Amino acid sequence: MIAPVVQAVGVGKRYGPTVALHDVSLTVRPGESHALVGRNGAGKSTLVSILTGLSATDSGSVSFSGEPAPPLSKKDAWQSRVACVYQHAMVVPQLSVAENLFLNRPARGGLIGWKKLRRQARELLDSWGVRVAVDTPAGELSIEDRQFVEIARALSRGARFIVLDEPTAQLDSQAIERLFARMRQMQQSGITFLFISHHLHEVYEVxxxxxxxxxxRHVLTAPVEKIGRAELVDAMTGEQDGLPAAVTHAPLAVGAGEVLTVTALSGDGFRDVSLQVRRGEVVGLAGSNASGKHQVAETVYGLRAPTAGTVAVEGKTLPSGDIAAALQAGIGCVPRDRHHQGLVLAHSIMDNVTLSVLDRMGRCGIATPRARRARGTRALSDYGIVATGPEQPVSDLSGGNQQKVVLARALERDPRVVVLINPTAGVDVKSKEALLAVVDRVRAEGKAVLLVSDELDDLRRADRVLVLRGGAVVAEHRAGWSDGELVAGIEGVGRHD
Incomplete structure (x- = not known):
């Protein structure tokens, strides 16, 4: 019998009093794509760090193709067995594709033969069907191409076991299809994948x-074809009937006033976009990553300056590209990238929650620790943030809890308009439900919500969904739309094409 590509048996890991893994086992067979799923904080990241040689086990063992894992100090030995492609690309953006492919591999005699390096890079990429120019700076590549470059780099070191950590989180549907097609091709060539995703439909697809x-703890391992989605969600949550219930919409109040008015707005990646959001209404923006939907939302909030058009809150036009003015006008925002735009990772929960209201908490924006702690404590309760206390650094939190902190900060000023950009990206099933419950809550409070998402489940919260394609609004769907209708609009195809 062929030995597993990787096998973890009875693995345990603690960080101080925190149990990160307890008696976890995993077996991945050659040539398969094996999904690893679980809520944020379930232990996935810790297990990956052990399987890739970044952390040692406290108990249990790891083997590759029947041989014990090498010592952590033997980095070359680990890189010849396994590699991880993370959600956020691990390339050096200033260096070319060729330089990234052969980074940290000393040339003979210490001198680099650039012509030979470029030739070898081209041969490597061609052998795996990766079509990018080797002289291109890696920072200019699309997210999709950066991932393929990282996979090719791992394969060039001899690794035939690739961990894909949330690889689709920043890809549009067409790029996801290309990734899955490439994975299937590589599986036929003997490559094995450990696939980590919060999108369960992807597990069933690939x-x-x-x-x-x-x-x-390990809960179950099963062939995908023999486990239903409801059973999978129950295993992840430890609850029965874990699938979310259908979304129902209370009708808008009669005469609900217009709160957000966007008129003929144009900018980077979009043109002549107009929309209105009334009090107590959720309006969704759908489209591919190239549709311009993110840029529209970021322009509404002041992160970008438009080239034409206006944004107004309750009839008052806002200055262009001015976040402070947007805050003062009553716009709160959950940005697209919580790590770089939404949080100060080294600071505490209470510091992050109060960032947008310091001007209201004391003279010259100086708030006492007691006041910040009180607001932080309230946020823990109001948003279900799992933490040791308001003083805990947000860098210690799971992705779902970090996103709850971002949402708490956005709502701390009691805004009239809430802009949510991919609010549930990279969070687990239960955190997603909690975040969407907050959307329902702020709608009931009479706030106007502009919701941008790649997730159909998120968009079901909307009273209306505007579809953008090629930077323009091409369709509007009222609540009750079918998946097929919306996806057809996003992709620009007819239902029966």
Whole structure:
């Protein structure tokens, strides 16, 4: 019998009093795509760090193709066995594709033969069907191409086991299809994948087996074809009937006033976009990553300056590209990238929650620790943030809890308009439900919500969904739309094409 590509048996890991993994086992067979799923904080990241040689086990063992894992100090040995492609690309943006492919591999005699380097890079990429120019700076590549460059780099070191950590989080539907097609081709060539995703439909589309972790423990491993989605969600959450209920919409109040008015707005990646959001209404923006939907939302909030058009809150036109003015006018925002735009990772929960209201908490924006702690404590309760206390750094939190902190900060000023950009990206099933419940809550409070998302489940919260394609609004769907209708509009195809 052929030995597993990787096998973890009885793995345990603690960080001080925190149990990160307890008696976890995993077996990945050659040539398969094996999904690893679980809520944020379930232990997935810790297990990956052990499987890739970044952390040692406290108990248990790891083997590759029947041989014990090498010592952590033997980095070359680890890189010849396994590599991880993370959600955020691990390339050096200033260096060319060729330089990134052969980074940290000393040339003979210490001198680099640039012509030979470029030739070898081209041969490597061609052998795996990656079509990018080797002289291109890596920072200019699309996210999709950066991922393929990282995979090719891993394969060039001899690794045939690739961990894909949330690879689709920043890709549009067409790029996801290309990624999955490439994965299938590579599987036929003997490459094995450990696929980590919060999108369960992707597990069913591209994986043959799935392992579920919950609360640092192994819950189940099964062939994908033999486990239903409801059963999978129950395993992840530890609850029965874990699938979310259908979304119902209360009708808008009679005479609900217009709060947000966007008129003939144009900018980077979009043109002549007009929309209105009334009090107590949720309006969704749907489209591919190239549709311009993110840029529209960021312009509404002042992160970008438009080239034409206006944004007004309750009839008052806002200055262009002015975040402070947007805040003062009553716009709160959950930005697209929580790590770079939404949080100060080294600071505490209470510091992050109060960032947008310091001017209201004391003279010259200086707030006492007691006042900040009180607001932080309230946020823990109001948004279900799982933490040791308001003083805990947000860098210590899971992705779902970090996103709750971002949302708490956005709502701390009691805004009249809430702009949500991919609010549930990279969070687990239960955190997603909690975040969307807040959307329902702020709608009931009479706030106007502009919701931008790649997730159909998110967009079901909307009273109306505007579809953008090629930078323009091409369709509007009222609540009750079918998946097929919306996806057809996003992709620009007819239902029966």
């Amino acid at each position: 994986c043959q087996a799935v392992t579920v972790l919950r609360d640092a």
